[in-house]
Amino acid sequence: GAVVSQHPSRVICKSGTSVKIECRSLDFQATTMFWYRQFPKQSLMLMATSNEGSKATYEQGVEKDKFLINHASLTLSTLTVTSAHPEDSSFYICSAGLDLALEAFFGQGTRLTVV
């Protein structure tokens, strides 16, 4: 079946630095990918919709200048957390699918800790 690969799985960074997370669709082309964030004991919350070749669409309350999304090819979307702060520490996960009405595939997730 379709596979989505996310890297890195875990990252620890210092406050003020930037972190890039990659999401790749391995055996299909994804014109759209979704980025979610999950805080402890909370549900997955959609952050943004990544569109190949165009600007990402951000959900209300998500700062587009802080969470930079680039979807330069049909198989790769990146999320860069700029000037990270401890409150950005969370589980970030991407998803894509050939037809989300049937099934969505998730990357392995990235656990970000900002110290």
Added chain:
Amino acid sequence: RKEVEQDPGPFNVPEGATVAFNCTYSNSASQSFFWYRQDCRKEPKLLMSVYSSGNEDGRFTAQLNRASQYISLLIRDSKLSDSATYLCVVTHSGNTPLVFGKGTRLSVIA
């Protein structure tokens, strides 16, 4: 009101028990419905889709009531390996993002 609501639990049940989870959704335009399973610190994985006619996969049975905007999941003969968080998920169409409930935590105890 949240778009997808679930009882967060936790549900602590002995092995072999039957357990039921409920979920309600607020957007009547929702078209597709799923149960996902999420293990601790892992990504969600599809457990089963949910259809109006109801569907069964082994020990798992899912039901959808569109009139009441209600989804259920029944697990029979619970196993230790069923311990996880079960996420109720809806989507509006094939290329729109999934909307997740907060999840219901299940612990199956020996």
